[in-house]
Amino acid sequence: MAxxxxxxxxxxxxxxxxxxxxxxxxxxxEFFMLLGPSxxxxxxxxRMIAGLELPTSGEIYIDGQEVGQKPASQRDIAxxxxxxxxxxxMNVRKNISYPLVSQGMPKAQVKEKxxxxxxxxxxxxxxxxxxxGLSGGDRQRVALGRAIVRDxxxxxxxxxxxxxxxxxxxxxxxxxxxxxxxxxxxTVYVTHDQLEAMQMGDKIVVMNxxxxxxxxxxxxxxxxxxxxxxxxxxxxxxMNFLRFHESLDVGATTAHLHGEAVEIPALREAFDxxxxxxxxxxxxxxxxxxxxxxxVIATEYLGTTQIVxxxxxxxxxxxxxxxxxxxxxxxxxxxxxxxxxxxxxxxQSGRAIRSALNEGVLSHG
Amino acid sequence: xxxxxxxxxxxxxxxxxGILVVTYALVTLLPLLWIIxxxxxxxxxxxxxxxxxxxxxxxxxxxNLFTTRTRQTPDYxxxxxxxxxxxxxxxxxxxxxxxxxxxxxxFLNSIIIGFGSTFLSVFLGTxxxxxxxxxxxxxxxxxxxxxxxxxxxxxxxxxxxxxxxxRSLGLSDTHAxxxxxxxxxxxxxxxxxxxxxxDEIPREYEEAALIDxxxxxxxxxxxxxxxxxxxIASTAIFCLIFAWNEYAFAVLLTSGTAQTAPPxxxxxxxxxxxxxxxxxxxxxxxxxxxxxxxxxxxxxxxRGITFGAVRK
Ligand SMILES: Nc1ncnc2c1ncn2[C@@H]1O[C@H](COP(=O)(O)OP(=O)(O)OP(=O)(O)O)[C@@H](O)[C@H]1O
Ligand SMILES: [Mg+2]
Numbered sequence: 001m002a003x004x005x006x007x008x009x010x011x012x013x014x015x016x017x018x019x020x021x022x023x024x025x026x027x028x029x030e031f032f033m034l035l036g037p038s039x040x041x042x043x044x045x046x047r048m049i050a051g052l053e054l055p056t057s058g059e060i061y062i063d064g065q066e067v068g069q070k071p072a073s074q075r076d077i078a079x080x081x082x083x084x085x086x087x088x089x090m091n092v093r094k095n096i097s098y099p100l101v102s103q104g105m106p107k108a109q110v111k112e113k114x115x116x117x118x119x120x121x122x123x124x125x126x127x128x129x130x131x132x133g134l135s136g137g138d139r140q141r142v143a144l145g146r147a148i149v150r151d152x153x154x155x156x157x158x159x160x161x162x163x164x165x166x167x168x169x170x171x172x173x174x175x176x177x178x179x180x181x182x183x184x185x186x187t188v189y190v191t192h193d194q195l196e197a198m199q200m201g202d203k204i205v206v207m208n209x210x211x212x213x214x215x216x217x218x219x220x221x222x223x224x225x226x227x228x229x230x231x232x233x234x235x236x237x238x239m240n241f242l243r244f245h246e247s248l249d250v251g252a253t254t255a256h257l258h259g260e261a262v263e264i265p266a267l268r269e270a271f272d273x274x275x276x277x278x279x280x281x282x283x284x285x286x287x288x289x290x291x292x293x294x295x296v297i298a299t300e301y302l303g304t305t306q307i308v309x310x311x312x313x314x315x316x317x318x319x320x321x322x323x324x325x326x327x328x329x330x331x332x333x334x335x336x337x338x339x340x341x342x343x344x345x346x347x348q349s350g351r352a353i354r355s356a357l358n359e360g361v362l363s364h365g
Numbered sequence: 366x367x368x369x370x371x372x373x374x375x376x377x378x379x380x381x382x383g384i385l386v387v388t389y390a391l392v393t394l395l396p397l398l399w400i401i402x403x404x405x406x407x408x409x410x411x412x413x414x415x416x417x418x419x420x421x422x423x424x425x426x427x428x429n430l431f432t433t434r435t436r437q438t439p440d441y442x443x444x445x446x447x448x449x450x451x452x453x454x455x456x457x458x459x460x461x462x463x464x465x466x467x468x469x470x471x472f473l474n475s476i477i478i479g480f481g482s483t484f485l486s487v488f489l490g491t492x493x494x495x496x497x498x499x500x501x502x503x504x505x506x507x508x509x510x511x512x513x514x515x516x517x518x519x520x521x522x523x524x525x526x527x528x529x530x531x532r533s534l535g536l537s538d539t540h541a542x543x544x545x546x547x548x549x550x551x552x553x554x555x556x557x558x559x560x561x562x563x564d565e566i567p568r569e570y571e572e573a574a575l576i577d578x579x580x581x582x583x584x585x586x587x588x589x590x591x592x593x594x595x596x597i598a599s600t601a602i603f604c605l606i607f608a609w610n611e612y613a614f615a616v617l618l619t620s621g622t623a624q625t626a627p628p629x630x631x632x633x634x635x636x637x638x639x640x641x642x643x644x645x646x647x648x649x650x651x652x653x654x655x656x657x658x659x660x661x662x663x664x665x666x667x668r669g670i671t672f673g674a675v676r677k
Contacts, residue, residue, distance in 0.1 A: 073578045081573065083569060087588060
């Protein structure tokens with residue numbers, strides 16, 4: 001098992017830069033998520049860690065050893081492909097034992113290892129079947145089997161659940177996480193599904209256009225986004241952005257949205273100019289006493305909670321409130337914000353302004 | 366099954382389809398049957414008019430194909446009774462077998478040159494196609510177009526330059542020369558066909574093998590090749606059919622040592638009148654290797670033809 005350190009990793013394809021300059025650290029035994037929208041460079045980053053793509057510049061350390069320019073076969077890692085890439089001309093047993101055969105392991109030992117892996121994954125009964133007839137879930141398990149059979153230093157998975165249907169994804173996600181917890185192997189997992197990343201990951205890197213936007217624990221990334229992109233990409237519905245203009249000093253604890261004072265976490269840096277007040281939907285309450293007003297324009301019932309969309313003088317705002325509370329389209333209501341959870345962003349650059357809430361996260365991010 | 370079905374053809378449709386297939390098969394197979402039958406006819410039956418569908422089969426054609434004979438005086442024939450069954454057959458015409466004909470050698474030449482050039486085309490074609498499919502090759506598109514362009518004119522258009530080239534290089538009438546020539550002609554087809562097949566094989570298979578600890582060449586050999594088997598088989602059949610049947614260059618460039626069967630078969634006619642049964646026998650035997658080869662690879666070939674259609 002291993003620790004992976006990425007330093008200033010960069011990848012260019014001709015004149016196009018797929019990965020700008022990534023640096024992050026994956027602790028030993030961590031379930032690490034590479035999250036971002038399509039085309040942001042997640043796969044490219046993962047393939048560079050695997051050795052399937054050579055970096056243009058930068059370093060990759062696996063267990064303290066620089067492997068950036070080494071071929072894949074010398075890195076002792078396992079890779080699970082999105083389409084599984086099971087060898088179609090071999091049966092399940094052969095597929096799983098293939099990596100062992102390449103190491104020249106004796107036959108009896110291979111057999112034993114394969115049996116053990118099959119037991120862990122619950123695929124003992126299909127060992128002798130051809131891979132072409134398998135269901136998506138079984139293919140996934142065989143692909144995992146091929147990865148874990150070798151006891152590699154780490155597992156790299158590129159959207160391993162992407163080919164499964166929604167219902168089954170959740171089940172496999174749990175199975176994967178349970179498997180990881182049992183084996184404690186360092187795992188790097190690529191996904192564009194923020195929910196999957198939040199549910200499964202110990203730590204998340206959020207990428208956009210080849211740039212790392214934020215790197216940290218799921219809870220920190222959700223509560224203390226470092227950029228507007230992260231705040232918007234994570235959470236459903238995403239964080240509300242209310243634009244305003246003001247001059248705030250260090251230590252300020254109130255801001256003014258259209259003349260109404262709203263609470264903010266104590267600022268750690270002064271800012272003068274266009275800002276964005278970012279607040280999660282669940283931190284907004286409908287409160288007739290509140291001075292900041294809005295009009296209900298839509299409601300969406302979600303069981304115990306509902307999403308209420310309001311039109312305000314700073315734009316549209318979504319609030320997640322209890323379903324017990326009555327909100328009808330056309331109602332004019334007051335909005336109160338749980339200001340200590342709010343994040344202020346620089347409207348121009350999109351970066352979060354340092355405050356009592358996020359300063360710990362931003363400084364190491 | 367009852368009622369109307371979109372996918373299941375009706376009884377009537379099945380009948381029509383059956384009749385069409387049988388008719389088509391008869392039309393295409395008739396000349397073949399004719400050749401095979403003629404090989405077993407006597408020279409007079411072969412040219413009988415109206416043609417004979419029923420006749421007494423004889424091996425005369427095959428004996429004439431494989432032997433050289435001379436006419437002898439009645440005295441000689443009386444003194445030397447036939448020693449073998451084939452000698453006995455030719456005695457009818459006051460002839461004796463004096464030795465084997467060249468057909469065996471020419472047939473062997475065809476096998477060496479046909480299979481040799483097929484192997485070489487497919488071998489080089491697979492490597493080139495793999496490189497074109499997987500690596501960044503400078504000027505890839507131009508190179509591929511250039512390779513294809515070698516097929517744009519009929520090869521025989523360059524017969525004279527090739528003839529002169531072969532003569533000055535000492536390649537005329539050699540096995541190596543003919544293998545080279547047929548390989549050169551077939552290679553473009555092989556590269557293009559095989560590139561299509563290899564493009565269809567997801568790279569992930571090789572990448573998985575690389576990660577599993579195999580070298581690039583092992584990944585190619587153990588993962589790509591088995592997957593490309595279909596394409597390799599179909600390409601090999603196309604190459605063999607061309608090399609096997611090629612006539613014009615064979616006439617032009619070979620005359621003895623390396624002469625293949627196609628230019629040789631017509632020369633049989635000259636031996637003692639118009640010996641159609643021997644020609645037919647030569648043609649019949651000549652058909653066999655390609656037929657056997659195709660039947661052996663039939664499973665792959667069928668999959669090869671439908672390959673692009675079945676995969677998404
Ligand atoms: N071999 C390549 N040559 C040229 N451009 C490439 C190559 N591989 C990837 N790219 C480009 O690099 C960018 C990042 O690709 P990458 O596959 O890493 O994205 P991703 O984050 O994995 O996206 P997705 O969620 O769609 O898989 C894309 O714009 C892609 O077109
Ligand atoms: Mg990807």
